Amino acid sequence: MSDYILNKDYFIGVLEDLAVLAEEKKVYFSELDSAIGDGDHGMNLSIGFREVSKNLEGWKSEDINTIFKNAGTALLDKVGGASGPLYGGFFMKFGVPAKGKEEVSFDEFIEMMEAGVAIIEKRGKASVGDKTMVDTLRPAVDALRAVYSEDDMAPKEAMKKALEAGSAGSDSTIPIIAKKGRAMRLGERAIGHRDPGSASSVAILEIFYNRMP
Amino acid sequence: MSDYILNKDYFIGVLEDLAVLAEEKKVYFSELDSAIGDGDHGMNLSIGFREVSKNLEGWKSEDINTIFKNAGTALLDKVGGASGPLYGGFFMKFGVPAKGKEEVSFDEFIEMMEAGVAIIEKRGKASVGDKTMVDTLRPAVDALRAVYSEDDMAPKEAMKKALEAGSAGSDSTIPIIAKKGRAMRLGERAIGHRDPGSASSVAILEIFYNRMP
Amino acid sequence: MKRLINDPYDVVEEMLEGYVLAHKDHVELLTEGEAQGRVVLSKASKNKDKVGVIIGGGSGHEPLFLGYVGAGFADAAVIGNINTSPSPDPCYAAVKAIDKGKGCIYLYGNYAGDVMNFDMGAEKADEEDGIRVETVLVTDDVISSENIEDRRGIAGMFFVHKATSAKADMGADLDEVVAAAKKINDATRTMGVAMSSATLPSKGGPIFEMEDGDMEIGMGIHGEPGVRRGKIEPADRVVDQIMEPILADLPYVKGDEVYVLVNSLGATPILDLHICFRRVAQILEEKGITVYKSLVGSFASSMDMAGMSVTLVKLDAELKELLDYPCDTPYFTQI
């Protein structure tokens, strides 16, 4: 397993797929946000990933870190709102462990994920149970590390477990009240609704999984 | 026939019925006005006749002229728009030939109608064919005088003919363009719609007829 | 119905009661006698010896007319029922209250009902008090007739009222004020588009049904039918269709200067108005017409109607001076 690598093409493919995803799920994400937020989560991601997609070709000769720094900056600059700095931060930090690299090991990939999720937690001052994207991402990364390093699972298999943990995390946002984000003011009225950011995070993880060799 | 009289009770009854009419047909008159005007003809008459109705009790001891002067003034003051001065004027002038009287002959009644219609024509600068209330009222008064004086018809019979002529006059507004009022600017687009004022005039004539002994 | 009212028969009285409380620094309500509580008076003009400027018309077009009563602007507004001209007595009472011996001018949109009622008010002022009252009708709606004198008055009323009031405030006599009113009216052109009907309180619903997604070019501010109904198009295409008849209606030449108003009929957001303004500016730029100044907002509404109109005033030095003249009213203040 130690010769498992994720190369630049993989990551570029992920960004390409994310741009497609943002268009395809625009309405779905926005509708989740309409119920307990302001109805723009889908549009926000679409605006951000259109910018990524517009510039991606020009970034392809850069190292993985720079590509993700550019992608994160595009999200940060073009989106705004809560998801701009959160997902923008995610991608900007995600590339850092891959600085100067054209490919990474799976351990490095886990490090990248951890770096991305950590900045979301930090910026959003959110932890699991607050009904945010962290409810998807933290269990996913934790599961990833656990099953890969502890259970010695194959990378793609491990990513599948991470995705399942993230998906369960997103489901867990449904029956609870929100402690962060717009839904926070709704109290009990947020109960019964999935957090939109937790749903987009599942979709993002799914792309990382699907693209894996 | 020369001993046929219309007494004050008749006229008071007419005003009472008009107040009921204005409520009952409010929606109908406004809908006609929506098609080629501004949708308020029913509300205008309702506002006016509510004021009449509110004060009528206090006027009952007055002569016929004063009663109608008060009613016309109420319409003039409370309604505004085109129908305020037109119907207001109608009732203010309608009573004049009955000045100081508690009852009138049918000849005098025709004179009253003529006086009312004439002020509408004057104020509105309108004549038959302009697609206004005049298209109802002028043929009605002309028919009334013609059949009563020339054909020697019984008063109520004559009023029936007047009503029929008015009704036909209102129908005649449907296929034509308007030369007065808001519908004037519609050109061909006014064709196919009945003039709302011509319809309310028919309804008013009908009450004068129905109440006749 | 998405409206906040009480009894539909009370809307105008309650609005006026609220209005004079909310804007007590600027205005008061003339309640006694003939005014019937339908005359809004400027407190500023009380002690000013000048020709009186009286504007008015039906309710439901706020901030027209009462919003423009105040210092440097109109001396009084006469307020009718919704979509309905005021009756003659309040028109007369406004003259009585305002006249300083220099006569008054009535300014309002060219509608049959308004003409009848205001004319009767003017007659009464003449007959009973010998006060001279002149009238200038606003006729800015290019699409409403081929004959200018048959046209309706819509958002351009704002400019006609503004400039005429300035002229009076500068101390001009009645003839000069009338001339100024005619001049600005001659220079003003408007056309609009609507995407919904206003809600009539008396009906508890729209004046007429309009399918969501439809628009009507040339609709009047009382919901009078326009010239063409179709699907809503992109803002730029809608503006193109509005600007064409406006620009064709006056000889505009390269180098002309215009004052622009992009007006919301009620429910069209300021955001959209600026997208429309952008296209207006592009078109004018192409024609070599300079935008002197512009206003973007709801200056003449039809309650909650979704829609927009564009007004151009072709300027000369005098009109600029009149439109730039300072004023201070609850809905338009300019230094």
Add this chain to the structure above:
Amino acid sequence: MKRLINDPYDVVEEMLEGYVLAHKDHVELLTEGEAQGRVVLSKASKNKDKVGVIIGGGSGHEPLFLGYVGAGFADAAVIGNINTSPSPDPCYAAVKAIDKGKGCIYLYGNYAGDVMNFDMGAEKADEEDGIRVETVLVTDDVISSENIEDRRGIAGMFFVHKATSAKADMGADLDEVVAAAKKINDATRTMGVAMSSATLPSKGGPIFEMEDGDMEIGMGIHGEPGVRRGKIEPADRVVDQIMEPILADLPYVKGDEVYVLVNSLGATPILDLHICFRRVAQILEEKGITVYKSLVGSFASSMDMAGMSVTLVKLDAELKELLDYPCDTPYFTQI
């Protein structure tokens, strides 16, 4: 959808292009570098040596925020996408453009997204340029939380921006400006009701469905759900339900003076607002609270949302002076 836009992805850029053309006497757009074309600058404040006041937030609330940039009011507005905070770089660029060595204050509504982005802008200004930027969050929406510091900012932002800007314009230092901002925010309470959702251009329809005839008490200006949905009631009853939580939220006592804002969220006509104002005035009268001044109109919208909010500012001599301070912007001018 009853809106006049072109491509939904272009609405903000096109609005801004139109805005700075329409109001070129007052403002300009900062386009280069980090500003990303999202910073509206006051022309008046250019040569004024003072603490910089920067307001901002998502688009779709016009005339908030850009409408209040101008003389005596804000120095800059940073403009986000619809219902979305601006990103950090324009927040930073506004500071760079405005700062005169006396530091700047950020003022905006208390929303997680805004806080994150503006905070990053402030950090950058500190790290890269050593400019001190303080932040005061507006938290006037009484119904949005029990804890004042968790509350949203809605129409009361107008007053907080106004008074703080006046303080800065009078020459106060940054600490004094911050203190004034906190003071006016502490004195300001708002609550609203909505009768429809705004139309989201990106969706081509309402954010959420609301049955015609329903209202939702306490809804946010981005369409965030409120506390109670029911049938629309008469205006007086609706105002009663809004005034109660407001009056319960501060110790108001007989003899207090308040500044009142009755605000349209977009599609609610000025006519209705005055009917509502009338009831507000009645309630205050009953409580012995004096209306010092009032504003009635659309000061903080949610595009074409039908709805209304009431804001009360409890006044003292200093707040009166700050709110009365003259200003001249495209959407608020006061002599």
